[in-house]
Structures are given as structure tokens and as C-alpha cells.
């Protein structure tokens with residue numbers, strides 16, 4: 008048997024230069040049109056503007072409340088067989 012031929016090196020992967028990397032610092036601010044109120048706003052991240060967020064919190068936000076959950080009771084799907092219950 009002869010030695011196998013050397014495997015050629017893979018071509019380098021060229022990344023999209025426009026893509027944001029995780030090592031880039033976050034943008035301070037950007038100006039865009041608010042998707043909710045259609046105003047031109049300057050915010051750090053794209054999304055509803057500050058006034059829209061405040062209104063959404065007032066409309067949609069609720070008070071935290073205690074959730075009372077009943078204890079889990081396992082359901083008996085199978086009747087015990089005669090061997091297991093035999094004395």
C-alpha cells in the first residue's frame with residue numbers, strides 16, 4: 008500500500024464584511040423611524056421608541072402576583088398486576 012495523497016487545504020472562508028461581529032462595540036445611538044408611531048427617533052437599538060415603550064409598559068404591564076399551584080398527584084393509568092399485588 009502506498010501513502011495516501013496529502014489532503015489539499017480548504018479555501019479560506021470569506022465572511023460578509025457588512026455583518027456585525029460580537030466583538031464590535033454596541034452602537035451608541037442610531038436614527039430610524041419608530042416601527043410603532045412612525046416618528047423619527049434616535050435610540051441605541053432598533054425597536055419601539057422610548058415613549059412607545061413607556062406606553063406599552065403602562066398598557067400591557069401587570070402587577071406581579073403569587074401563583075398558587077396545586078400539588079402534583081400522579082395519575083394511575085395502569086392497574087397493578089396480580090403478581091405485584093400477590094401477598
Ligand SMILES: [Zn+2]
Pocket residue numbers: 041042043044045046055056057058059
Ligand atoms: Zn414610537
